[in-house]
Amino acid sequence: MVHRKGRYLFTSESVSEGHPDKVCDQISDAVLDACFREDPYSRVACETAVKDNNVIVLGEITTKA
Numbered sequence: 745m746v747h748r749k750g751r752y753l754f755t756s757e758s759v760s761e762g763h764p765d766k767v768c769d770q771i772s773d774a775v776l777d778a779c780f781r782e783d784p785y786s787r788v789a790c791e792t793a794v795k796d797n798n799v800i801v802l803g804e805i806t807t808k809a
Contacts, residue, residue, distance in 0.1 A: 768792040771801060782809030 759765050771792040779786035786807035793800045 764794045768794055771799065775801065775805075779805060779807045779809055783807045 769792075772790045775790045776788045779788050786805065786809060788803070788805050788807070790801065790803040790805065793802075
C-alpha cells in the first residue's frame with residue numbers, strides 16, 4: 745500500500761481454479777479444517793507446495809485430535 749494524504753493504492757493477485765497456488769491453499773485449508781473439527785484449540789501452521797507431480801506439506805501442528 746502506498747499512503748498519500750489519506751489515500752492508498754491497494755493491489756492484489758487473483759488465480760483461477762486449478763492453478764497450483766489455489767490447489768496448495770485447498771490442501772492447507774483441508775488440514776486446518778480437519779484439525780479444528782477434532783480439536784477447536786488446535787494450533788496449525790501448515791504450508792503446501794507443488795512441483796511437477798510432487799506435493800509437499802510441511803509445518804507445525806499441535807492438537808489433541
